[in-house]
Amino acid sequence: MRHPGPEHTPWPAEAADRYRAAGHWRGRSFGAALSALAAEHRDRTAVVGASAAGPARLTYRELDDRAHRVAAGLRDLGVRAGDRVVLQLPNVPEFATTLFGLFRAGAWPVLALPAHREAELRHFAEQTDAVAIVTVDAHEGHDHAATARRVADAVPAVRHLLVLGDPPPGAVDLSSVAAPPRDLPDPDAGGVAFLQLSGGTTGLPKLIPRTHDDYLYSVRESARICLLGPDDAYLAALPVAHNFPLSSPGVLGALHAGACAVLAPDPFPETVFRLVERERVTITGVVPPLAVAYARAAAATARDLSSLRLLQVGGARCSPAQVARVAAALGCAVQQVYGMGEGLVCYTRPDDPPEAVLGTQGTPISPDDELRVVEPGAPAHAEVPPGEVGELLVRGPYTIRGYYRAAEHNATAFTPDGFYRTGDLVRRDAAGRVTVVGRIKDQINRGGEKIAVEEVEGHLLAHPAVLDAAVVGVADDYLGQRSCAYVVLDGDAAEPPTPPQLRRFVRDRGVAPFKVPDRVLVLDRFPVTGVGKTSRRALRAALATLAALTPDGGARVEEDRG
DSSP: OOOSSOSOOOOOHHHHHHHHHTTSOOOOOHHHHHHHHHHHHTTSEEEEEEETTEEEEEEHHHHHHHHHHHHHHHHHHTOOTTOEEEEOOOSSHHHHHHHHHHHHHTOEEEEOOTTOOHHHHHHHHHHHTOSEEEEESOBTTBOHHHHHHHHHHHOTTOOEEEEESSOOTTOEEGGGOOOOOOOOOOOOTTSEEEEEEOOOSSSSOOEEEEEHHHHHHHHHHHHHHTTOOTTOEEEEOSOTTSHHHHHSSHHHHHHHTTOEEEEOSSOOHHHHHHHHHHHTOOEEEEOHHHHHHHHHHHTTOOSOOTTOOEEEEOSSOOOHHHHHHHHHHHTSEEEEEEEOTTSOEEEOOTTSOHHHHHHOOOEESOTTOEEEEEOTTSOTTOBOOTTSOEEEEEEOTTSOSSOTTOHHHHHHHBOTTSOEEEEEEEEEOTTOOEEEEEESSOEEEETTEEEEHHHHHHHHHTSTTEEEEEEEEEEETTTEEEEEEEEEEOTTOSSOOOHHHHHHHHHHTTOOGGGSOSEEEEESOOOOOTTSOOOHHHHHHHHHHHTTSOOOTTOOOEEEOO
C-alpha cells in the first residue's frame, strides 16, 4: 500500500544539536532506560494491577525480565525492528511488559485506546501496514478479539493476532509470547519509538511519531516538575495509552523516579478510592468530570485518602471554581495540566500563586519550548499583544515536526519554520502562563475525549435516508460538552429512521462509544443564510443555540437523549 508523506520528519540538525548540548536528548532508548532502572531499584515494586491471571505486582527486575522475554518472543514470531504493531490493552500489567517488549524488539507500538472499535483499528492497521494487533479478549462488555479478528482479516499486512485472555481460533495467547532473553540491537534513540494518536479535529486520528529521545525528555522533566520520588505511588485512572496518564508524569514518569505505578481497571470513585487507600497513592491525573465526581464522592467515603498529595486535572479546561472545590474536598493540592500528544505540555507549579493554579494551565516543561500566540490563520510571526487571545503555535525539543505519512496535512498543520499549529485559542500572562480559552477548529471535548464532528457526520450521512447532518457540542455541567446531532431526512424514504435507530446505526459502524451522539434531533430543514446557502459555521453556531430551545418556524423535531 502506498502512503503519502514521510514516516518521521526529523528536527533540523541545528535544533537537534542544541537539544543534545542542553542535555535534553541523551541518546538512550526506552529499553536501555528500563534496564538502568532495574539495576538501581531491583526489588522495589514497579507496577501493580490486575492481570488476566489475577492481581499482579511486578518489581523493577521482573518488569525488565518480562520485557526481555516478550521481545525475544516477538522476534521468534517474525516481528522485526521497524515493524508496526497495534497495541490495544486496558490498564493491566501486560500493557507495560508488552510496551517495553516492543521497544526492545525495535518494533513501533501504535497506541490504540480500549474505546476504539473496528473503524479506528482498521485505519491504524492500514495507515501503518501493521504486522500484528495486540488486544484483550473482552473488556467492558465488548468483544475486542472478534473486532481485531475482522480487522486482521481485512488488512493484508496483519500477520499476527495476539490476544490477552481467551484467544479465538487462529490467534496467539499473548501470555505465550515469551522466549529466553537474548541480546538484541538497541534501537536508535533518535529514531521513532512509537506512534500516538492525535485528538483529531477532522476525520480519524492522525498518527504522531515519538522518538526515544524526545519522549524520555518529556517524561524526565514531568517527573521532576511533579516532585516524584521513589516513595511515590502514581495511579493511572485513565486509559494508560493516553498521553496524559502515560507520560505527564504518568506511568513512565513514575518508573523514571523509581516509584510505583498503580493501574486502575476503571476510573470510578469506588475503585480509585479503594486503590488510593490500599496502595497509599500519592498522585493521580484525571479529566475535569472525574475530578468533580471524586470531590462529590469524597464527602461520603470511609476510605482513607490522606496519602494523596496531588491531583492533576487535564485533558480539558477546568474552571477556577471546580479547581477550588476539588482541592477542598480531597484535601490535596491540585495541578492543572495542558498538553497534547504532538508534544507541548504545560503544568502549574507547586510554588505558583493560588490564582495561577485556579485560573491558568501553567507554563511549559522546557526552557527551549518556543510559543507564539498569533492571529488565527495568520503567518507564524503575526503575534498578538501579550494578554490577548490568539492561536497557539509551538516548537521545541519534544514537539513533533510532522505527522506520520501525512504530507498534505503537514503542509497546513505546521508552519514553514517548524511551528505546530495547535488550533487552540489561548492567552499568555506576563509570567508566560498559558490559559486555554477555546478551539479554532470544530471539535467536541466530551470529558477529555476528543470528537471530530466531521467524522461523526460522515457516519450519519452514510445512512441512505439521511440527507444532511450536523454535529455540535452542547455545554454540559458534568462532561464539559455532550454531542448533539441534527439530521435532515429524506421525506420519500419508505421507513425513515428514528433517533434511536440513527444512534444505533452510528454505533454499529464500529466507532468508539464516546463518538455516538448523545442526542439526536430530526429537523425538516436546516437554517440557511440570507442568500439561501447553508453555511456550515453559521449552521453549527445556530444549532448549538437551538439545542437549548424549543424550535419554531414549522420545524419538526424528534429527539433521543440516549
